[in-house]
Each structure stands twice: as structure tokens, then as C-alpha cells.
Amino acid sequence: MGLLSDPNRRRALTNLLTRLNTPICLVCYVAGLAWFMGLAFEPFTLRTYMSENAMGSTMVEERFPAGERALATGREFAAHKRKAGGMPVDWLVKTMQARGLEVYTQQFSRTLPFPDENKERYMVKGTNVYGILRAPRASRTEALVLTASCSEGSGNHQAVGLLLGLAQYFRNQVYWAKDIIFLVNEYDLIGMQAWLEGYHHTNITGMDYTPLQGRGGSIQAALSLELNSDVITSLDLVLEGLNGQLPNLDLANLFYAFCQKIDILCTIQGKLQRSDWDTPSGYTHAAQTMMLMVMKQASGRSWGDHGLFLRYHIEAATIKGINSFRQYKTDATTIGRLLEGMFRKLNNLLERLHQSYFFYLMPSLHHFVSIGYYMPAFGLLAVILLLKALDLWVQLGTPPPGTEDGVAGVEPASSPSVLSILTPLVISHMTGAALYTLPIRSQEMAVEHFPVSETEAVVLTAIAIYTAGLALPHNTHKFLVGEGTDKGWKVLKLVALLYLAVLLGCTALINFSLGFILAVTLVPIAAFVTPHRPKVISTTIMVLLSPGFTLLYCVFIYQELQESPVSLGEGWMLYLSVISQGILDHSLYGSLVYPLLALFVYPCWLLFWNILFWK
């Protein structure tokens, strides 16, 4: 720090930074992107390994024999479900009781803020059924959870059948040290949310539910099972949970280890792991897998029923059966054995899973990028904001060379009034607040006056407010009295730069993917916007790099990565549904992406928009 205390050296350093500011920023930006893309290159990443001692060294045997019977139970369940026209509660209760479980039910109801058109839900009323297998000689302090959802349309019958089969098999084993809860939840995530809130006696989303009667202590880990097709060729592991939270990496390791042991094809993001990392196609494959993970994580939604467990510090993952039309088929017995093995190892846990990483990206199921490796990519982008801020700070500190000898007007012009900075800040945040609150509140009005459905009304209102926000510079100017100075926009930009840096930094700490995607698009405009650029081009660039458009690109890129590209029209419809899902996720499960974008990121972008139109 002596370097900075010495005035001469300090001056030399700042001179260097201000003189070479733009090239350094460019280099940083390119380096950040390159670093990020390099993460998918296998030699740069680590192989996964089991950190948890209790799960690594202890060998367990898998002997689950009754896959066929489980499938039969699944068919029976499907028949009863058809007959009951929903969740066959009585049948489930009876079946679980016959298997020697303590069975309880929970009713819940929830009215969505506006109809969910993807899943055709509005007023949801359902029942969760769960049975607790009490471990012998255990004192109800720890539990494991296995869930399978039962929604009206999708056929998760096999999963329910397998769950019941496993319950029966587990009941006859003597080695359990933790209670095991078998949960069949209706309306997938909504039921799950109700059950978890009931279990932990919280209410964060305004759900109506009946209190739970039976509990098993603190839940250590949970697995959620989704087997939607009759033929299963591979199993996919879904990790991304609410707000981009991930379970401990050891859970993924456990799954991978057992897939290897039992010889099941396993995938992550629906992609197999390849060994040809040194070929371009091998690298592209890994990069695609990683990008998919980044996209999913950035969305902040729960990509399986497991996602809601993570808030309660319960490690959870979803195992999804996939039919990819391969020769190789996996039967129910094998999946049952996989689950048995995983549960036995989880049962051996002495502590909660904590040894391995909580922050990671996976370019394939057997390689991972830890937080130490991916954070520099973000850091390189974030440092641009700081460099620019430093540059501005230095510029504001040294008097402009033209007026150095002229005495008049240096001091009064140099300090722009607080008002001129505060006004754009307040106005853009009010726009953000409007974007956050109005779409849901004004849906009835919109439906009355326009020929749209409620969902469309909400989404279109949001887009309308977003667009209306762009007209703001003309309005803010009316409030400003002594605006127009060069220093005015510089101070505003300095504030905006620091604001954005803090915002992105915090976001990246919690949800790296979201922070990184926002940084990639917002940092260039934040760095280079000034009132003196050519208006038409810079306006176009600003709009194209705004958060709304970022979301649109993400939709297209995601579809591209999923290898199901969409046309522009379809993409647009998808875009609308993604917005509505984001708003729904926020009000149903407490996802934070929508409020973050509406209340902070969008206003921040508006500040830069203001600077562009500074007169």
C-alpha cells in the first residue's frame, strides 16, 4: 500500500490507468468471456470425487428385486387416479398403510395471482399423501425424503409405483438409522411448497394448508423421482433449484457413482458425458452442457420438485427418466436398486452433506468447475466497472485543462446539485417499482379494456411498462434545473457504475449464472455510454443490450442448446410465457429473479439510458 501512499507513484499509476483505460477494459472483457468459455475445456476442470467420508468408503449392496411389481402398482395407481379424477388419496393411504408406514395427509389450496396457461391452473386444491417409515431404535431426529409428484396430466405413475415398491422393500430392512418419508405430492411444485411449508411451519407465499400431523425430525436429504415415459433409456440428474441454489456436489457424485456401479446411462442436462475432450465436437458438447446449466441456474426457477427443498438447507436432487430412443433400456428394478443404494448411503451419513462444493458448474457429470475457477470470469467483467469508475473519479477530481487558468465558474459548475443526481435515480426506481407491482394489479382493468386473457394482460402490461420506461429521459429533464453540465452526467455515471458493480457482485455471489449473464450484456453499455456518442447507433445498442432483450436472447439460445430451435414467432410466444412463469415463480415460490430484474437491474439500466440522453 506504500505504492498508493506515495503521491508521485500514485499519480503515475492513475495516469496509466486513465490513459490506458479503454484498452484495459476491452482486454478484461475479452479475457472474461474467454475465461468463461475455457471453463468447459476439460483439462481446466476437476474430476468429481466423493468428499463425504461416510458415503465414500462404506459399500452397500443393492438387492431391490421387485421392479415388475412396482410397475404393476404404478398401473394400479394410474387406474385409481383415472377413476378418482385426481389424486387417489384413499387408495394411497390404504396402500401405504398396508406397507407398514405411518400415513398422513395434507390438504392445501392456492389461488394463483393469474392463470398459469402452461399448466392450466388457476384455483388449485389438492392433497399430499405421505407415509413415514420409522427407523427402528431411532429417536425421530433425522429423516430422508423420497418424493414423486402426481399431477393431473402427466403420467408419473411409474415413479409412484416405484416409490411404493421401495417403501415395501425398505420396511423390511433393519439397517435404517433415519426415518424415511415417502411423499406423493399433488400439483408438483405447489404441493411440494405446501408440504415443505407445513413441515417447517412457515408461510412465505400465502398458501393455505392444513398442518402436518407426523414428522421425522430434521430432513437430511431428499430425492425426487420423475419417470414420465414407459420406456426409460437413461436417467437425468437435475440439480438447479430455486434462486439458482444447488445441492451439495456430493449428491451428484453419489448419483454418478451408483450409475457407474449399476451400469445405467446417466446424463446431466440431457447430455451424456464424452471422453473426446480434445476434439472440437467434444469441447462444444461440454460447452453446451455447461451453458445449459448456466441458463437454467440463471432462470432462478426450480427445475424439479427438489428445488424447493434447498431453501431449508436440505440437499435434494431430481432424478428424471428419459426415453432417448436408444437400444439400451433401463428397467424399474435397476432404477429401484439405484435409489436403494443412494438411500442406504445417505442413511449412513453422520452429518449433513457439507464436505463438498455448494457452488459449482458442471460441464459434464464427471467434471465440475468450482467457485474458485469460475469467479475470475465474472471478476474480469466486474473490474471494468471499477476501472471506469476510477477513471471518472480521477476526471472529476482534476480540474478540466481548459479552465485551469480561467478563474470564473470552476467551482460552482463543478458540483452538480444533489437533486440532479437524485431525480433520475428516484424516477427510474419508481419505474422499476411500477414494473414490479402494476402487471398483477392491473390485470382486471386490462382484461376489461383489451381483448386478452389474464395471463396475456399481465405479460403485456409488463412489457408496456418496460417500454414506457424508455421515454423517461424526456420527462426527467423537466425536473432538472441546472442540468447540462459535463460533470452532471459524469457524477451520475459514477454513481450508476458503482451501483451496477455492487448489484452484479451481490447477484453473482448468490447466483453466479445470473450475475454473469447480466454482466456480459450490461457491462459494455455501462462502460461506454456517454452523451456524446452518435445517438441512433448507441440507442439501438443500448436497447438491444437491455435486460428485456437479454431474456429474449436467452430464450433462443436455450432452445438452440436444447437442440430444438424455434422460429421467431414461437420464440416470441415462448418469451411471453417465460415472463409469466417468472412472475408466477416469484409469487408462488418466492423466486427472486423477477423482483431483482424489476426493482434493481432495470432501474440501473435506465440510469445509463438517462446518461445517453443527457443534454
Place this chain on the structure above:
Amino acid sequence: MAPRSSIAFLLAFAAALCSLQLCEVSDDLVQTQSEPEPFTEPNQVPVDGTLEKPGEVPPIASYSDPIEESHDDKQWQATEEEAIAKPEPDEEIAPLSNFKDDFKEELVIRPLHSGDIYASFQFRTLWDTDFLQGKRVSHYHLFPKSLGQVISKFSVRELHISFTQGYWRTMQWGQPYLPSPPGAELWVWFQDTVTDVDGAWKELTNVLSGIFCASLNFIDSTNTVHPSASFKPLGLGNDTDPRFLRYAMLPREIVCTENLTPWKKLLPCGTKAGLAVLMKSEKLFHSSFHSEAVHIRPVCQDVDCKAPSWELRQTLNVVFDVHTSGQGKKEWSLFKMFSRTLTEACPLASSSKVYVDVTDNPQGELFELLPASPLLSQAVVLGDRRTYSVYDLTNKDTFGSTRSLNLLVRWKADSGEMVRPLLHSERYVAGFGLQTGEIHTLIYNYHPYRAFPVLLLETVPWYLRLYIHTLTVTSKGKENKPSYIHYQPSKDRLRPHLLEMMVQLPPNSVTEVTVQFERALLKWTEYTPDPNHGFYVGSSVISALVPSMVAMDTNNSQEQPLFSSFFPCKEESSFFVRIYTEPLLVNLPTPDFSMPYNVICLTCTVVAVGYGSFYNLLTRTFQVEEPSPGLAKRLANVIRRWRGVPAL
């Protein structure tokens, strides 16, 4: 060396005496008797005139505690005694007349509605002596010497200790005969002559730790409380000053064979004869629930209660799971449960019996019991009139031609719905995150029309900081004001929270007691080796006088004479129940104690240093300061100021 040799001599003498007088007893008994004793020095604690006034009957309603606990005691004893003192042809004489002691053993088997089997062993040794009368008791016969010495050395009035593995499932199994919380529980009443109760308690826990091979030495001031109302003496004596009571619970204690073996050695016959032959560790621990306990208390010698006698009651409760070991067949026998059969009674026992609860099976439609017993007995146990088939092991006919008794229970029908126990409770931690949380205790009263009060005792370790102002008690959606609250706040690293309160439970209701807490940050050496497992909070204890099932029965008038049934019988109208909730496992904020943790610490230091310099640069202005004037100049200035002359 002198005391040692004298003890050895005494031991040899005792052994000789035993073998001489009980020549038919096998050698192991002698071994038990002549076990090396845990104390090397003779006990010297003089006890002067501690005995309760002999004329005084156990106190009844003489003190004004909220639940009339004395009444409970009486009830508890009454039911216990009823359960034990069955009509029996007691022609067995005590083996020795000069040792006024008596040993009884008993096994109760109760087929549970869930299909499980509940087996409860009870061994009672009664000795008409007084450990506290000043003179040293050195000749032991049936009463284990190790415990006798403990009683006299520490002036213990009552001692109750239990080791339990598993949680008693009240909703499936009903009430246990003797409740116990998961882990270890110890509560002791000291004589009121003990001056340093805490010291005696500390030493006692360490001694008991050695006797029972348990981690009782982890009992210290941070988990010891003295409850004011929940635990009253069960035996003779009217002093209920909680200063002489110590109560501790170790919810994390794992109970296994090493605890069972010393427990078995306390029995007069060991495991060589009598009911104790059934105690094979690998079977007893292959069960859903396992609990062993030792209760010592003074009781009346006879009706007049002129002198006390000491009762040692050893109990072992096991619940066997029909599912996991029955291979689907619903059939049970002593051999299947214990891999042994009964062949003889303990020769030292004055009574040795096996009871099988056949209340739910009057016509044999639910299960078949082989061999059938001609002897039936009835007793009111836990407020319910039960019928038992009795097998008297002292009777040769019991064993039949095979010379062994192998009771067999064969289920015929699926067991029906069980009657819900009237009192049930549940406990859990609500909320998420590592900062705060909320402890919920739910108490269910399933009685259709009667309200009754319960005493709730919660002991919470200090590292959960209770916000006592958030304590709420609600029943049926309304606030339920406790009529008695005793709260002792915790002191960090010294003592736990103690919360005792009496709540009236409305009929057919759920009463919810909630209190919020904050999780404390421990010092880094205070974490256990497995901090991510969580920290245990012991069970809360609910003591209640529950209206009895018998009194609830509305059509019992048909069998009994009319004149007997108008007013509810006092003895049977309610019974004392103590239930324990499940312990809690709470996660505290935990550093990860690993390399990244160190890295974070290091980085934070570097950042702090860097931040400091940056902050200096940004906020301070640097200017050259004049060197401070010398001492002489300053002195001169002081003087000049005095004189009113401008300074130099």
C-alpha cells in the same frame, strides 16, 4: 493397606456365607456378589438422623404445588402396585430370614395393535434396611452392593436412571408402563442433609457413569436443572424442595450392549436363571425400541410405615417389530423373540411370573395364545382395565412335559384400530435459516369431554437463546393462559433454560406451545467433532393426571351392581402419565473448518488491510506537521500563559 485388606476379608466372608447358605445357587451368583467393588475407600459419609419420621405416611396434599403431585404419586404407586400385586398364591418364603430382602421378577407381554410385541421385564428387590442410619451396611445379599454403596455414600434418597434407544410411539403403541426419553435420563433426590448438592451430583454422575458404562460423566451444569414441579419423589419422604433434586438428560446417548451387561449384573440371578435368561443382547437390540432403567426409592416396610425399606426396581422394555423379523408371518413366540425359552424361575425370587395381555382378545379371535393358561388376572393399568393370562414360573406345571415354557402368539386377524391414547404430544423446530427458529410443542388431548391440566417441562441448552416474550400457548385458536410458569433463564456456558408451566388442556383439542429462539455462535473450540450433524435438545416432559379410560367407559354399568357405579370411583378416575416428546436436532451456524475456511479468513485479513489503506487515502488529507516543541519550551509556555504573556 489396612482398609483394603479388611475389605477383601469382608468380601471373602460374604462369599463364603453366600455359598454356604445358598448351596443350590450356581457359582455365578457368588461371582456377582464378590465383584470387585468400585470404591476402594470405605464410605465415610456420616448420616445423622435422616430418616423420615416413621409415623408419617407418605405425604398427601401437604404442599401447595400446582398439580397436586402428591396425588400423582399415590396414583402412580397405586396402579403400579396393582399391576404387580396380583392375586397370587405366595407360598414362597424369603430365602434367608436374617437378610430381610425379597426379590420378585415379572415379564409382561403385550401384543400391540400395530402388530408389534411389547415385552416389559420388571425386577424388584426390596430390602428392609436403612443405608442412611449411620452404621455402615456392609453385608449385602440380594441388593447389589455397588448401588447400595452409592446410596449411602452420596446420601441419595431416590435415584432414577434410564437408558433408551428409540422413541416410544404413543400413537401406535399406547402408553408404556414406564416412560423414558430417548438417550439417557437421570434424576436424583438427595437427602436434605447434603450440603453440597452440586458436588455430590457431579461425583454421583461420574460414579454411575462407571457403573453403567455410559457417558453420564457428560452431565454437568449446562444440562442439569432442578425442576420445581415436574419430578416429585415417588417414594417415602415429604421433602419436595427442588434444591435437593437434580435432573439431567443426555439425548444423544447411544445405548448398546455395554450398558446392558452391567445392568444385568445387578440382578441376583444374573442371566443364569429366571426371566433374565431371555436377555440375549443381539435379540434385545434387534427391536424397534429398547429401554432399560433402574429406580431406587425408599418405601414403607408395612402398613404402619414404621420403618423404610429400600426398593430397587430394574425394568427393561422392548418392542419387537413384527415386520422386519417376522418375514411376513404373523407369529410370535418367546423363542423367536429372545431365541431362548423359559425353563425355571430364579431360585432367589419369591415370585416369578409371566403376564400376557389378553384384554383385546377375550374369545381368542384376534390371536391364539399357546399354551393356554388357566390363570387370569385383572388390573387397572394406566387407567384401563386389562386382563392378563398369568404363568407362574415357580409352579412346575407351567413348564409342562417339555420342561420349558415357550409362549406362542399366533395372529388370526388383522388387528383393529387401536384406541387413541388420551394424551399425545409432538415437538418440532419450525422455520429455516441459521439465525432464528421456533420450537413448537403440540399437546393433544383426545378426551371427548374432559379437560385436564398438564405440567410441561422444557429444558433447552443455552446456545439456543429463547425469546421468552414470544412464548405463546394456544388451544383451539384461542390463547390459553398457563396457570403456573416457572422460568429460569440460561447463563451462557453455565446452565440451560428451564421452562415449566401448567396448562389446562381443553377436551378434544390440540394445545400448541411455541417459543422463538436465536441460534448462538459458539466459540470455535466449543463445536462438537461433528458440528454439521446438529445439536440436540432433550425431550420435553409432560406430566399429567389423565382421566382414566375406565371412568370414560359409559356402559360399564351393565356388569357391575348398580349401587357401585353412580359416583365415579376415585381411584380409577384418573391416572398419572408422564410422556416425553421427541428430542430435537438443531443446526447451529457452523464454520466449515476446512481449507477454504482458512482461505476466507486470510483473504478477509488482506482485504481489511487493503481497505484500511484505501480508506485512509480517500478520507484523509495529508499535510506536513510542525515538530512538537520541546519540554522546556512547553514549560515556558505554561508559565507565560500564567503570567498572561503571549506564548512563544
